[in-house]
Structure formats: structure tokens, C-alpha cells
Amino acid sequence: MKVTFPHMGRMDIFIKGMVKALGMEIVVPPTNSKKALDLGVKYAPEFVCLPFKLMLGNLIEAFERGADTVIMVSDRGPCRLGLYGLPMQIILKNLGYKANWLILNTPHALHGLFQLGIDKDVVKYRDKLTFMDGLLAFHFGWKKMLAIEEIERFSLKIRPYEINKRDTTKILYQGMKAIENADNLYDLKKAKNGVIKDLRNIPQDRNRRPLKIAIAGEIFVVLDSFANLDIEKKLGELGCEVDRTIWFSTHILHHLGLDKFMRRSKRRAIQAARPYLKYPIGAECNATVGYAALYAKEGYDGFVHLMPFTCMPEFVAGGVLTRVSKDYGIPVFTVELEEHSSQTHLMTRLEAFVDLLHRKRAKKRVNS
Amino acid sequence: MDTYLGVDVGSISTNLAVIDEKKKVLAWEYLLTGGRPIEAVQRGLREMEKKLAKELKIKGVGSTGSARHLTGILVGADTVKSEIIAHAVGASQLIPEVKTVFEIGGQDSKIIIVRDGVVVDFAMNTICAAGTGSFLDHQAQRLGVLIEEFGDLALKAEAPTRIAGRCTVFAESDMIHKQQTGHTTENIVAGLCQALVRNYLNNVGKGKEILPPIVFQGGVAANKGMKAAFEEELGYEVIVPEYYHVMGAIGAAILAQETIVQTKKTRFKGFEVSEVDYKTRSFECTGCPNLCEVIEVLMDREVISRWGDRCGKWEVLEK
Secondary structure (H helix, E strand, O other), X not given: OOEEOOOOOOHHHHHHHHHHHXXXXXXXXXXXXXXXXXXXXXXXXXXXXHHHHHHHHHXXXXXXXXXXXXXXXXXXXXXXXXXXXXXXXXXXXXXOOOOEEEEEOHHHHHHHHHHHHHOHHHHHHHHHOOHHHHHHHHHHHHHHHHHHXXXXXXXHHHHHHEOOOOHHHHHHHHHHHHHHHOOOHHHHHHHHXXXXXXXXXXXXXXXXXXXXXXXXXXXXXXXXXXXOOOHHHHHHHOOEEEEXXXXXXXXXXXXXXXXXXXXXXXXXXHHHOOOOOOOOOOOOHHHHHHHHHHHHXXXXXXXXXXXXXXXXXXXXXXXXXXXXXXXXXXXXXXXXXXXXXXXXXXXXXXXXXXXXXHHHHHHHHHHO | OEEEEEEEEOOXXXXXXXXXXXXXXXXXXXXXXXXXXXHHHHHHHHHHHHHOOOOXXXXXXXXXXXXXXXXHXXXXXXXXXXXXXXXXXXXXXXOOOOOEEEEEXXXXXXXXXXXXXXXXXXXXXXXXXXXXXXXXXXXXXXXXXXXXXXXXXXXXXXXXXXXXXXXXXXXXXXXXXXXXXXXXXXXXXXXXXXXXXXXXXXXXXXXXXXXXXXXXXXHHHHOHHHHHHHXXXXXXXXXXXXXXXXXXXXXXXHHHHHHHHHHOOOOOOOHHHHHOOEEEEEEEOOOOOOOOEEEEEEEOOEEEEEEXXXXXXXXXXXX
């Protein structure tokens, strides 16, 4: 049995870390790239959203590398992600790939786990591994995930100050590799601290006063740097300090109900959206609207809203955001992403948006 | 006399403008890019040099438009800004109290919302090109009407034909159908202008607060039928400035002037660059499955700049 899964941001780090500790065999699809996207676009329905196309491409690439069991995330609610698994199953079956599916949605998950349970290969593992092994593996994967997120967060703070363009990104990539390769908790900690130190030592101009920009929107395109055309790095290199509202860990914590005391939790964002949306639209819609209000109150200069083209919940959020933008005086910039999105087009609009924010800030300073 | 040069290299046209210290336009140049931005810029510079008096000194240069980075390297620009800002700056120079700028070019269209001289919001067409000049161009060909005569013809219409304007292809089949049922060419031409205006306001202008004074610029502003259609739809006067087709270049020149106040010294390489041998070439990087198309700019066979890669491997030149 060779398990695979579609990518979502750096979720692979978590799964790889966990599996490494368990000694199981998995096939990690190559990271999202033009090839994965091309494969997805070729076999997916045309008007389905970008995440579906990328995930489908991932799975095809994984099957070509010998995977035979798919673990697929799922959700209930109006976001199409909840239904991804079924059409994907049909498309891949028609392409001639045979695979076991484990779709992680409550009733189905139990069914799937049962199916996996009777699989001989799993029995083999089950006899060898104890519950404690599983717990430790989870803990290791989780720690890896947190380490990656910590260096990513830190890089966002350093990038607008870097003197030599791309310094931060280069060290970040090296750091991610180092963390990925760590075999135990001790190495992991050493790797992480090393990256933080390297990032801190990048030549910086601390006299700059970067604009502060928050990024929110649909979870997949916010987390995945390929899907969002590296928007965080682009903004950082244009001299903006970016804060990302969604991380893999915060998403999990929210779903487990453990984000009660976090300052910028999804829970708080949903509450902040109450004046505009009185009932849940689904997916990240309410949170997106709420985050705009929360960050505006914190004095952020701008708000970037990412969504896949044809995404229903985020489309609703986009409409409501024009009101939030007016009420709180925070400029909002919505980016619709699809396979035709071009880097140059995005860059033109980003440059204009950053310019707009600079001029707005300069004017505020003159007036006060 | 000190002057400033603005260069706007777009998909269809390349525009240059020279302004003096008081931001008055001294000379302008409008030529077709024809898919060769480097040649267009060099040709433009040559023409511009002929037009300018010898005692004029270029004190700063700004570049804008979709080829702004390439142009910036070519001429040694002091400021490289996106066309959205350049157009807004150009428009507010002309009409300081401007609140809305419509810019419709060959392949893209934008709306810029300005309040108290500052850009507060903007939008560009992203998914579809139906709301742009190429739509009219295409239909004019189909009707056998010269695009230059399009506007005057539209003004002669008595009862503009209603044409579906969502998509260029559907508009075309709708238009042919209307032709077959006996609508006059004048009415159809006016109908096309209205379809474009509706499309523009519903797509690019969606959710934007459109307030007068409104400035309408870009190549399509030459079309009087479009101005009339906008005025009818909005109920406000729409101003088409004298230099409507080179507003981006004027804006870039003004931005250059602003930059020079701070940096003092220009990086302008002089009009001689029109004689330098510039070339571009591209290759596909095979370092990872992204297969980025990397562009190299060569000056006298030496690579002076690279871009197009996602990871930055090529962008930074080894010195």
C-alpha cells in the first residue's frame, strides 16, 4: 500500500514528518508546478476552481509514481472542496488509475478507515505500532509544521527590510529544506534556530517604514504559493510587511475549537463580521470579511483578498468587502486566481495598489 | 530649459511625451508598438530628438506601460511605475479636481477612482477583453468601416441598435443578425459603442463610485461615439483631454519630475540609446517542472538584465 495525498501549501511537511516517524511508505506528489496544473486543466471540468485542478494534477503525478491509496481532505458546506473527492474518483477511474480512497469527512472517514483496516498491509503496521507510536508521530509532524510556519512568518517580517532583493527568499527555501530533512526533534529545533539566525543576519535597512498588508481569502490559494503566484514574496519585495491570516496550524486548531485565546483567530474574525453577515456563508467567507475589519482596526494599510475564480463563498465576501472597505477606510484589493492568471498582470495591479497605499499614507501624514 | 521625458510602452502603441518644469507638454510622439517594444522605443526616441530644440536638457525620465521594466532598463529610467498610477497622475495634472478616470486602450481597460488628487481605488479587466478597443476594431472590420470614421458614423445614428456586448463572439453574431434584419450601419455602430460602454461599466466599473468630473483617455477616447455613449449612460459630462492618447507618457514624465526632486541626478542614458544594439532572447529553464520562460536583455551582446523566473535563480546577475 502506497498512500498519497494532494498538496495544500506546506501540508506535505506535516504528513511527511508523521509518516517518517511511523516508518510507513508514502508517495508525495511533486510540488505544485506548471506540469501539475497542465495535467489538472486537461482532465478537470473547465469551470471548476483552481484548487481542484491542482489537486487532480497532484494525484495523477502521484499515481504515475506508484501510489495506490488516496487520502483526500473534505468538508461540509457550500465550498466545492467538500465534494472534490467524488468527481476526482470518477475522473481518475476513467483515466484507468485504480486506487483506494479515504475521504476524510465524518461518515465517510469511518467507512474508509474500516476499509483500510481490513487491508492486509495496514494490519501489518497495526501489529507493529502502538497507540503511543501514533501519538508521537503526530506530535513530530505537528512540530515540523509549526517550525515551517515560524520561519515563514519571520521571513515576512524581514523581507521588506532586505537590502539585496531575494536574500530572504533564498534563505527561506534553504531553511524549509533543512527542516524537511530533520529526523528527530533535536535536529528540528537546531535547524529551525539556525534559519531564524540566518534570517536575522540578512543585511537590512531598518530605517524603512514598510506598509502593513494583510492577506486573507480562500484557504488553498492563501496557503499555496504556487497558486497565488507568490503574492507574499512579491508584496514583500515591493516593501510591504505582510501578515497571512490563515496557516495550516490555525486552521486545524480552529476546527478542533482550540483557538479561543488567539488574538487573530478565525473565531474572532467571524465575530467581527457579524455586523455584515448574520449567518455563516461557509468556507472562509465570514472570516475574510471579519479579518478586513480586525486588521483595519489594528492600523493596517491595506488588505489583499485572494480567491479562486468561480469560488462562491469568496465571491460573496468580495461583495461585502466593498462595504467594510468604506466603513473602515482600508483599501481592499481582490485577486481572482485561475490557470490563466498572469504574473505580469498581477504585478501591474500590485504595484499600483502599493503605490496607492503609499500615497494614502503620505497624505495622512500631511493632514495630521 | 529643463525638461522631463515620459515613455509609455503598451501592447498596441508606444507613446513619448516631454514636459517642462511647469508640466506643460512640449512635444509628444505616438507610434505603434507592433510587438517590438525595443525598436518602438528607439524609433520614438529618434523622432523625439528631431522634434526637440537643441538647448533642451532632459533632466529625468519615467517609464510606464506593460513594457515598463524593459523600457526602464533601455533608457535608464529614474522611475518605473505601473500605468494605473501614470494615467491617474496625468489626468489629475490636467484637471486637478478629477474624480474618475476611464482609460480604454487596445487590449486592456481600467477605471481609476481619484479623490483629492490621490488614487483610492482602481480596477482592470482581467478575465476578458470584450470591453476594450480591440472589440471595436474587430467589429469595424466586420462592418467594412474604418475605425477612424467609427465615431462620426455613430453620432449620425437615429435609433441605436441594441447589441449583446458581453462577449466579442456573441456580439458579432448578434450584430450580423441585426444587419440581416435591416438595421442601418449608423445605428449598429452606435449600438456597438453602447454595448462597449455597458460592458465596461458592468465589468471594470462594477461597484465603483463614479462621480464627475470624469476624464476619458486612451486610444478609444478618439471615438466620439464612445464619449456620447458614456455621457448618455451616466448622465454626466465626460471630458476627453487634448492629449488623450499620450496621458500615460505625460503621467510618467510628471512622476520622473517628482523623483528627481529627491534623487537630484538622472540615470537617463541619453538619446544615443536609439543607436545601441539591444536584443532580447528567451529560454526555458529546465531546473524544475515549472519550466519558467526566462527573458534576457542584451546590450552589445552582453546580458544586462533577466526576468521571468519564479525562483529568482536567473534574475540576479552574477557580477
